[in-house]
Amino acid sequence: MTKAVRITVDGASLLAQEGQSLTAALMMAGVSAIRKSPTGEARGALCAMGSCHECRATVDGVRGVRTCLVPVKEGLRVEREMKLPRLPLEPSPGGEGGDSPQIIETGLAVIGAGPAGLAAACVAAELGMKVVIIDESMGPGGRIWSHRHDPPLAARNWLERAREAGVLKLQGYSVFSGQAGELDVARVTDGKRVRIRCQSMVVATGARERFLPFPGWTLPGVVGAGALQSLIKGGLNIDGRRVLVAGTGPLLLAVARLAKESGAEVILAEQSSLVDRSSLAIPLLLSPSRWKPARQLLKALGGMERYSSSWVTEARGGPALKEVVLRTPAGDRVMEVDGLAIGYGLIPETRMAAGLGCDVESTGTVRVDSLQQTSVPGIYCAGEPTGIAGCEAAIDEGLVAGIAAVGKTPKASLLARVRRHRFWGQALEDAHPLREELGKLAHGSEILCRCEDVTVGDVSEISSIREARLIHRVGMGPCQGRVCESAALCQSLSGSDTIRPPWTVVPGENQDMSSAR
Amino acid sequence: MDRHHVIIIGAGIVGVSCAHQLSQRGSRITLIEAGPGPGVQGATAAGMGHIVVNDGDPEILKLCLRGREMWRQLLDENVGDRGYWNTGTLWLAEDEEQLHGLGGARDRLHSAGVDSHTLQAAELFDLEPALNRDLAGGLRIPHDGVVYAPKVTARLLSQTTEVETRFDTRVTRVGDGGVTLEDGTEMKADAVVIASGVSLLENLDREEDFSWKQKLKILPREGHLAITARGTGILRHHVVEAGYQKGAHGVVEEAIACAILPRPTDQLCLGSSRRPGRAGAVDPGVLKKVIDRCERFVPGVRRLPILRAWTGARAATVDGKPLIGPVPGWNRTWLAGGFEGLGITQAPAAAELLAQRIHAETCTLDAGPWDPGRMLVLSAGGRSD
Numbered sequence: 001m002t003k004a005v006r007i008t009v010d011g012a013s014l015l016a017q018e019g020q021s022l023t024a025a026l027m028m029a030g031v032s033a034i035r036k037s038p039t040g041e042a043r044g045a046l047c048a049m050g051s052c053h054e055c056r057a058t059v060d061g062v063r064g065v066r067t068c069l070v071p072v073k074e075g076l077r078v079e080r081e082m083k084l085p086r087l088p089l090e091p092s093p094g095g096e097g098g099d100s101p102q103i104i105e106t107g108l109a110v111i112g113a114g115p116a117g118l119a120a121a122c123v124a125a126e127l128g129m130k131v132v133i134i135d136e137s138m139g140p141g142g143r144i145w146s147h148r149h150d151p152p153l154a155a156r157n158w159l160e161r162a163r164e165a166g167v168l169k170l171q172g173y174s175v176f177s178g179q180a181g182e183l184d185v186a187r188v189t190d191g192k193r194v195r196i197r198c199q200s201m202v203v204a205t206g207a208r209e210r211f212l213p214f215p216g217w218t219l220p221g222v223v224g225a226g227a228l229q230s231l232i233k234g235g236l237n238i239d240g241r242r243v244l245v246a247g248t249g250p251l252l253l254a255v256a257r258l259a260k261e262s263g264a265e266v267i268l269a270e271q272s273s274l275v276d277r278s279s280l281a282i283p284l285l286l287s288p289s290r291w292k293p294a295r296q297l298l299k300a301l302g303g304m305e306r307y308s309s310s311w312v313t314e315a316r317g318g319p320a321l322k323e324v325v326l327r328t329p330a331g332d333r334v335m336e337v338d339g340l341a342i343g344y345g346l347i348p349e350t351r352m353a354a355g356l357g358c359d360v361e362s363t364g365t366v367r368v369d370s371l372q373q374t375s376v377p378g379i380y381c382a383g384e385p386t387g388i389a390g391c392e393a394a395i396d397e398g399l400v401a402g403i404a405a406v407g408k409t410p411k412a413s414l415l416a417r418v419r420r421h422r423f424w425g426q427a428l429e430d431a432h433p434l435r436e437e438l439g440k441l442a443h444g445s446e447i448l449c450r451c452e453d454v455t456v457g458d459v460s461e462i463s464s465i466r467e468a469r470l471i472h473r474v475g476m477g478p479c480q481g482r483v484c485e486s487a488a489l490c491q492s493l494s495g496s497d498t499i500r501p502p503w504t505v506v507p508g509e510n511q512d513m514s515s516a517r
Numbered sequence: 518m519d520r521h522h523v524i525i526i527g528a529g530i531v532g533v534s535c536a537h538q539l540s541q542r543g544s545r546i547t548l549i550e551a552g553p554g555p556g557v558q559g560a561t562a563a564g565m566g567h568i569v570v571n572d573g574d575p576e577i578l579k580l581c582l583r584g585r586e587m588w589r590q591l592l593d594e595n596v597g598d599r600g601y602w603n604t605g606t607l608w609l610a611e612d613e614e615q616l617h618g619l620g621g622a623r624d625r626l627h628s629a630g631v632d633s634h635t636l637q638a639a640e641l642f643d644l645e646p647a648l649n650r651d652l653a654g655g656l657r658i659p660h661d662g663v664v665y666a667p668k669v670t671a672r673l674l675s676q677t678t679e680v681e682t683r684f685d686t687r688v689t690r691v692g693d694g695g696v697t698l699e700d701g702t703e704m705k706a707d708a709v710v711i712a713s714g715v716s717l718l719e720n721l722d723r724e725e726d727f728s729w730k731q732k733l734k735i736l737p738r739e740g741h742l743a744i745t746a747r748g749t750g751i752l753r754h755h756v757v758e759a760g761y762q763k764g765a766h767g768v769v770e771e772a773i774a775c776a777i778l779p780r781p782t783d784q785l786c787l788g789s790s791r792r793p794g795r796a797g798a799v800d801p802g803v804l805k806k807v808i809d810r811c812e813r814f815v816p817g818v819r820r821l822p823i824l825r826a827w828t829g830a831r832a833a834t835v836d837g838k839p840l841i842g843p844v845p846g847w848n849r850t851w852l853a854g855g856f857e858g859l860g861i862t863q864a865p866a867a868a869e870l871l872a873q874r875i876h877a878e879t880c881t882l883d884a885g886p887w888d889p890g891r892m893l894v895l896s897a898g899g900r901s902d
Contacts, residue, residue, distance in 0.1 A: 064746050467554040471556065502824075505746065508820035509808075
């Protein structure tokens with residue numbers, strides 16, 4: 001089913017699988033350190049979904065490409081950014097004025113091809129609207145439905161419907177600038193620009209993982225929980241490896257299950273207590289549709305080494321991960337592991353919506369009305385950016401947004417379902433409160449901002465986000481603060497950051513296409 | 518409490534420089550800032566951080582030179598973000614006429630004792646191989662440099678004694694020797710220094726006649742900048758197109774000029790644009806023009822990944838010169854502002870001059886050209902919005 005192809009890494013040839021995520025291919029070949037940080041630390045992939053930029057490399061001559069978003073193909077040339085060589089600059093094609101970007105005119109532009117975006121795109125296209133869907137990843141489906149070969153059962157219907165309804169897919173493109181009626185996008189692999197003009201928009205950008213700094217969190221081999229899921233789906237083979245899945249929330253269970261089914265020896269550690277999670281009993285009882293999946297999940301996790309009220313206090317190794325210290329109610333346990341997947345829940349990805357001018361609540365969610373309409377007329381938002389509530393909620397909100405975007409009124413029963421999902425999402429969050437100790441794991445010389453190597457100690461005496469950014473350069477690297485802003489230290493600072501284009505760092509304009517394929 | 522007490526409004530690079538100079542002369546300082554900390558608002562936060570001598574006007578050149586000299590004494594050289602990074606400036610000529618113009622600039626700089634030399638095309642490319650090969654030549658000013666203004670400002674404040682800081686505090690009224698804060702608190706002092714950038718003349722509590730307001734005013738000039746990712750610092754000098762003087766400092770209403778500044782972090786800061794108004798949202802159209810203009814001088818920059826873009830506002834005056842001296846007709850409230858694009862360069866020199874005047878010392882530089890009172894006798898004309 002998979003075809004073996006040859007790629008080169010720093011001039012050395014190695015085998016990989018066609019269509020595999022480039023990050024996964026590199027890790028499989030033992031290349032877990034992909035770049036060097038400003039102070040010379042080796043770094044590897046963290047989020048594996050395009051947020052953290054830790055996996056960036058020069059790919060086919062293009063600087064700063066996120067390898068987690070690149071599908072492997074024959075002859076791909078990768079240069080790790082270990083020494084930051086000078087770019088041999090050649091004039092950009094098109095001379096001083098540059099090439100004009102390709103322009104696509106459409107009715108509805110949907111940002112994100114996860115469950116919410118696909119549902120919105122399908123329903124709007126079926127109602128007669130011309131629809132373009134833009135997505136950064138290697139394939140459609142978002143995190144939950146990402147796949148290399150056959151899409152999961154739940155996704156098939158939507159992918160089929162999107163095809164039949166003639167939804168135009170811009171897969172592997174990042175939206176980096178825009179306003180109501182217009183979006184600027186760039187291809188992930190080479191920076192090729194496209195401008196989309198549209199009547200309305202649905203922002204369905206999903207969520208990203210919450211990372212909390214702890215000693216050793218920058219070691220290559222420490223990845224996000226959702227990142228491990230993406231990497232396995234992207235072709236990372238972990239058969240026979242010993243992996244600790246730690247952190248909090250329902251995503252951990254799904255990741256642990258996938259890792260186990262992929263042949264890994266999995267240890268699962270959840271930081272919340274059984275008492276906290278027991279609060280889910282009543283919402284679960286009231287939601288019969290969730291009984292069967294919950295039973296299946298618990299069955300799949302049977303026999304796994306599991307810890308509750310336990311969290312990782314330190315990862316050790318160098319340059320790669322060797323062992324992890326897990327704090328359990330019975331004391332600290334030092335575990336030798338091949339990998340650590342750690343995630344402290346999900347954060348609504350609201351930056352795109354904020355960049356478009358949509359109001360974001362102090363709780364960190366995009367403000368929408370019952371029709372998923374944001375504060376900007378013509379811009380709708382659906383799924384996790386409006387509050388973490390899972391896949392079913394995302395689909396239903398996407399349907400509402402898609403229907404509303406073509407000027408129709410959704411059925412009352414659909415709107416009622418959306419309200420119920422929100423209740424469930426809140427119950428899940430309440431059942432996994434983050435313990436205070438997690439905010440105090442990193443001290444002094446531990447890294448806070450991975451892009452700029454700012455330490456916790458560097459920012460111990462300031463009070464505002466502006467000082468953190470301007471004087472100490474926290475969040476001034478390519479992730480733009482997506483990773484470090486969730487740290488307790490950053491959360492305690494006053495003020496907020498302004499979102500300006502480029503909303504996502506993309507390769508420069510007008511790459512020389514002769515060097516790319 | 519008998520110590521000479523000065524209230525300074527604005528903790529940007531100018532206000533903090535004033536605090537530093539005044540405290541060295543024994544003043545006790547109260548530094549009031551609307552933002553959350555020193556150096557994180559206004560032009561200090563937004564500017565490129567270029568320390569540059571400008572030969573356009575002999576008096577401005579003196580102020581720049583004194584500023585540059587003081588920065589080099591205040592900050593250790595070549596220690597990256599922590600100090601003064603001696604990049605030098607390369608002014609770039611597109612044709613023989615511009616190169617001839619740069620020759621004139623060199624002569625003026627030489628007569629002021631400033632090290633500088635013109636370069637023919639081949640010498641230019643030896644120094645900076647990344648430059649466009651069709652350029653005619655350039656002018657190199659080797660002792661110009663770069664500071665990272667927010668950090669330098671914070672550090673200068675930490676080295677200033679006898680200063681009480683009040684951040685997140687707004688001033689709503691300024692009188693002669695006193696201020697009122699937004700919570701109604703009234704404060705008096707031996708002297709008040711206003712160093713609040715584009716807000717310099719707001720909140721002055723006096724009845725002005727029409728002509729006063731027409732002549733003494735601050736004209737905000739918005740600019741766009743962008744910064745590339747690390748590992749893209751393909752230049753060693755700050756490179757600026759010769760037309761910059763006209764484009765970014767002159768009387769043109771809207772202008773784009775190439776100014777590219779290497780940062781010690783191995784990044785390039787790309788500029789610049791100029792148009793009337795305060796700093797607003799990033800305008801992708803203007804940003805594109807800026808990067809396209811940079812591409813003309815350094816082919817390939819458009820291919821570098823841009824990390825961030827932002828806007829800022831320069832505080833310009835009607836005659837293009839800063840206001841350093843007392844508010845006309847007042848004795849105890851002083852202005853330090855209107856530096857346009859040269860505030861970071863001139864800050865220490867302006868602060869020294871102001872401190873010398875407040876303490877009635879002999880001034881290092883002639884105070885006359887900067888006295889705000891000059892604006893009231895200006896003939897009609899000059900610049901306006």
